[in-house]
Amino acid sequence: MAKKQRPAQAQKKSGGKAKASAALKAVIDELVMGNRILYVQDVVDGYGHISARHPHHPDRFLMSRARAPGLVVASDIMEFGLDGELIGDDARPVYSERFIHSEVYKARSDVNAVVHSHSPTVVPFSVTQVPLRPIRAAFFYPEVPVFDTRTSAGWTNLLISNAALGKALAQTLGRNSVALMRGHGNVVVAPSVRVVVYRAIYTEANARLLLQAKMLGGPITYLAPEEAALMDKEQSRHRPGHGHDRTWEMWKQEALARTGKL
């Protein structure tokens, strides 16, 4: 693994107070860990990405340079504006699909973290008529819509590689937490890095449960919207030892064991 270097952002001296830098550093650290966790939990493979809204500049977001998530270190994190433009000078390659992130941050002020993945059991739901409904994933309500580039833009290479496609995807996502992308993957959003990682992992887990339930056959008892609302209320509170705090401790340990030091 590459040696840990000071992130590009931290090296810029433009206006950061000591406190600001600490908050930024914390988000970058979580973002790096989120990259590793999503890789170790098999949500991303060589592709896919995770971003976080900038803690001091709500019109910017942080994301790795174009690199496999399992290899990301702090110095890979770059800063982007809400039109997907790179902030600052940096010659390193950037993700073509950064517009997924920029357009979601533009449309959803409640969102501070975004994951785009090709999570393997989720893709089949994007190419069939079977809706991805919740067995355990409360955050699937109101619904998990499917975005198809074909509907918005005709024949494309399926990549969300410009602002217009990003905007169309964000519109399909609407107020939901997850949207599928036909023949491609999905996008998951949340108020924080930890919650978006949690949701991305349990999106895949719920897809597996639903696939298996379909294989057993017969009617399926889904989580009711009333139940989901109560679960989500519980899960969105941060409580030490509970919810995503408990899994983050474990996933972090697993990620460090498999991918080495930050």
Next chain:
Amino acid sequence: MAKKQRPAQAQKKSGGKAKASAALKAVIDELVMGNRILYVQDVVDGYGHISARHPHHPDRFLMSRARAPGLVVASDIMEFGLDGELIGDDARPVYSERFIHSEVYKARSDVNAVVHSHSPTVVPFSVTQVPLRPIRAAFFYPEVPVFDTRTSAGWTNLLISNAALGKALAQTLGRNSVALMRGHGNVVVAPSVRVVVYRAIYTEANARLLLQAKMLGGPITYLAPEEAALMDKEQSRHRPGHGHDRTWEMWKQEALARTGKL
């Protein structure tokens, strides 16, 4: 991994004779190992828990503080009463669903160990009409009932977070060894930690076999109740080198290799 510390229980000086402490220490050691084994065998992920009845106080049980099972060490083990109340002073967070354990111990004097998990292939059986029947798991007899919070308590967050829900679940469990919890997981009970670990692992294994048999299609030859009775008689005897003694040796080695020292 955290360093091994003396368990909170062992530090209390209230009335323990040397012999008593050795028995308690043995149960705590098995409980820690059971946590690790269930994690390494993919029965629990970040959630789920295992408890043991207190060897000297049948109206108490031992269980970790609220923590991912794969990370549990001896100092995490706490003591609870049969109303789910914490025994002694301890500010650390506790599992919300400890009432699964307390109410089962209250209702079943034959039970000395309880596992609650979200064992992945078992959940689909909880949301379909397909009963989880035994192909190899003799302990599925008389039956594997399904508990639904909706029936007992209407709209909830599905967690068994109070004594009333725990009692309703224990009633559904009845004299059986396994009960499913709709859209959530299952509870497995046994006379000892080693047997409950064995049963939890083979509950998942039997679910996988049954799912695959369903995929092949056509009628399935289940284990007959007469066969199960003979198997269970064999399996409940403790014989060195046989039954759960043989698998415990292997699982223990695998757990130590993956999760480090106790």
Next chain:
Amino acid sequence: MAKKQRPAQAQKKSGGKAKASAALKAVIDELVMGNRILYVQDVVDGYGHISARHPHHPDRFLMSRARAPGLVVASDIMEFGLDGELIGDDARPVYSERFIHSEVYKARSDVNAVVHSHSPTVVPFSVTQVPLRPIRAAFFYPEVPVFDTRTSAGWTNLLISNAALGKALAQTLGRNSVALMRGHGNVVVAPSVRVVVYRAIYTEANARLLLQAKMLGGPITYLAPEEAALMDKEQSRHRPGHGHDRTWEMWKQEALARTGKL
């Protein structure tokens, strides 16, 4: 892992010439490696066993004491007669199902190695009406029969724990290389340890292929008996770098990496 000790057999001084001991040692070494390989390749879990006919005494066979295969070392290997009786003095527990091995060696002089496993994708074929037919496993011809204790002996605990049940199983096996055991597992036989390990692993692999082909639906093109005969002729020759020689080198390396030194 336990330290390597001289096997019990090698310690007996009854009549072994230097050459005899080398041949015996070679078989014991392969048997230990076979145990580890079957474990690492997920054919056996805590249960299952592999044996080899004694190279100097065709009326005896070698097999581990009752222990999880992944943990077996040379000193665990014991010697048995063809009625399943232990040869020599040894107080350590023995596998209850050694009669699978003894009765197959009695009935099949062409067989020098036997595996009994609960190979996970094979069991579903033992409880449905779907025959386990060859997609790639040439050694499935003439057929893969299913043995059911219920037919031979009524209600039992399903274990082949006496000579009568072993004999009935050997009769069902007939001249075939694999027989399934309803709700339990399978038995695989071959002229050598390396070939029986190869067959046990590809029995599981073929079961997975067939299950997936069934899931795709429609007619399946099986390996024709004429093709299987030509493949089997090729595979039963020992050629360095080909067939089971090639896989043994890889499996051995994987087994040593995962389970430590012999």
Next chain:
Amino acid sequence: MAKKQRPAQAQKKSGGKAKASAALKAVIDELVMGNRILYVQDVVDGYGHISARHPHHPDRFLMSRARAPGLVVASDIMEFGLDGELIGDDARPVYSERFIHSEVYKARSDVNAVVHSHSPTVVPFSVTQVPLRPIRAAFFYPEVPVFDTRTSAGWTNLLISNAALGKALAQTLGRNSVALMRGHGNVVVAPSVRVVVYRAIYTEANARLLLQAKMLGGPITYLAPEEAALMDKEQSRHRPGHGHDRTWEMWKQEALARTGKL
């Protein structure tokens, strides 16, 4: 792992300029890494092979001696002519199915790398009537034909062990990038080692997606040929940080971690 040795080719002094040797060494290094990657990514097990056209002699190709791909080191690489004949003196065993490679190189001047594997989820498509169509794998166009030795040569052992069978397979492959081999495996071709590795891995991945989509049931939205053409154009450009360059960095790291130094 074996120590790294100078490849046999590099030891021959026939006519290599310094520059030529560097290009050859680069291809051999990629070929060794490709072997390891395909093993670690579960595309090959003990069997299967990958070759590359010789960078200076288009009528030759490079491939390992007959050995499990996960164990291949640079000194295992041999040189073959387009009739499958070994170039130079070498007594080590060679792959029986080298004619898959020789005949494809003969027929397709655009191809510089070939993989033959038994990729596990692809085989079921070779024995059913379900075509392997693209959900994400753009390189499946024009189509993924199925080759059956039975059609070309009647009863065989299914191995492509002579030039006539290799030629028939190459004819079935035609201008496509992937062809299935009934009851056996598949062949994948590409302009370079990195791209053929990428395609072999995503052939398996697409087969898994399609199998799961089939299990969900109902109509499936495949990648349109127009979309595939746009994707393939994008993917065939070499861009640092993108496409196969991004995954190669990760796969290489995973392969080195699992299989040791080159």
